[in-house]
Amino acid sequence: MLDETPADDSADDPRPRDPEEHDTGGTDDGPPAPRPTPRAVVQSFGMLAASVLVGVLAVMPAPYAVNGPGPTADVLGEVDGDPLIEVEGAPTYPSTGELRLTTISGVGGPGYPAYLLDVLRGWLSPSSVARPAEDVYPQGVSRKEIDESNAGLMVSSQENATVAALTELGYDVPATLVVAGTVEGADAADKLEEGDVLTAMDGVPLPDYQSLVSRLAEVEPGDTVTLTVTRHSRTVDVPVVTGEREGGGAQIGVFVDPSFEMPVDVSINIEGIGGPSAGTMFALGLVDLLTPEDEAAGQVIAGTGTIDVTGAVGPIGGIRQKLAGAVRDGASWFLAPEDNCDEVVGHVPDGLRVVSVGTLSEAREAMVAIGAGETQDLPTCTAD
Known part of the structure; x- marks a missing residue:
């Protein structure tokens, strides 16, 4: 212990110093502090080790991807004061309900x-x-490339949703059907060209994408069809042997990039969300907005x-996380792609009822039934 007494006063103090004074840990104001027990030392070291471990866990990267419930958004609502879905060229009608797209984070x-x-x-x-990571994200791809891909899928999803919704409502949506490529090994590969x-088809005009789908539905795989194409300003008839499409039905073996002429101007205002999985809810929201009924x-x-331009609803990833996000944000009903039903069974949160849908028409019928309180016959996901 350092002597804090002024030097000139200590010179007049004849008392000898206690040689043990500095070793006891005591002070002039009380008894010496007790020595720590072995148990206290062990506990202190344990707490220190735990703190270090938590710190390591917090900063050590792991080769995993973790997904949980993301935010939801009402497609009938607003974003920063503007409608999420805006329509020009047709009247729109208010709704008292909410149609929430769901995401994962x-x-x-x-x-x-x-x-x-x-x-x-x-x-x-349980909701994450x-x-x-290699099971979730492609290897050797940058974050920028992933974001750009997701943004492109979102734009395509919005266009598909618009075409599907307008077609569902009876609008004609003309399209120019441009060949973007051919399927390797298909008969069309050596006969049709990009552009x-x-x-x-067989002399029947194809004014829109739905016409092409309808015509192919009447063809058996292996049949020969005659495609009339415009190539470099010339009209050419091309006989093509059809192949079998995955899932059944005939295909002509080409990738078609349709260019649509929208009869109604639709814009969807949403940021920070990518990918194609919101397509069905975009389409359903547009149907609700363009009809006077409060579905x-x-x-x-x-x-x-x-969703594709024909109104077919397709499966998505992260269905369980989306179910959890939906019930968290107040939803009591959930429209799930029928092809995701195997992942839904046994994982529906309390307070949420799931309806299985395969097309936009089925989703629309479900929305109307829910609004009317006539839900007893709605299909749900069941175990096989």
Whole structure:
């Protein structure tokens, strides 16, 4: 202990110093402090080790991707004061219900590493999932490339949803059917060229994409059809042997990039969400807006699913996380793609009812039934 007494006073103090005074840990104001017990030392070291471990877990990246419930958005609502779906060229009507698109949020992809604590939370949470990153994200792809791909899928999804919704409502949506490529091994591979424009099949005009789909539905795989195409300003008739489409039906073996002439101007205002899985809810929202009936009638209906221009609803990823996000944000109903039903069974949160849909027409019928309170016959997901 340092002597804090002024030097000139100590010189007049004849008392000897206690040679043990500095070793006891005591002070002039009380007894010496007790020595720590072995148990206290062990506990202190344990707490220190735990703190270090938590710190390591918080900063150590792990080769996993962790996905959980993301935000939802009402497609009939507003974003920053503007309608999420805006329509020009046709009257729109208000709705008292909500149609919520659902998303997932995640870490672990390029540019957004997952840490060990994230992985532990993913394992422990019933509404999250942790998987090896290579099972979720393509390898050797940058975050910028992933974001650009998701943005492109979102734009395509919005166009598909618009075409499907307008067609569902009886609008004609003309399209120029441009060949973007051919399927390897198909008969068309050596006969059609990129940039050809399909104008007729077996002499029947193809004014829109639905006409092409309808004509192919009447053809058996292996049949020969005659495609009329415009190639370099010339009209050419091309006989093509059809192949079998995955899932059944005939295909002509070409990739078609349709250019649509929209009879109504539709814009969808949403940022920070990518991918194609909101397509069904975009289409359903547009149907609701363009019809005078209040279909949802105060109900909160969430959902997900890709959609193509014919109105077919396709499967998506992260269905369980989307179910959890829907019920968290107040939904009591969820429209799920029928091809996702095997992932839905046994994982529906309390307070949420799931309706299985395969087309936009089925989703529309479900919305109307829910709004009217006539839900007893709605199809749901069941175990096989």
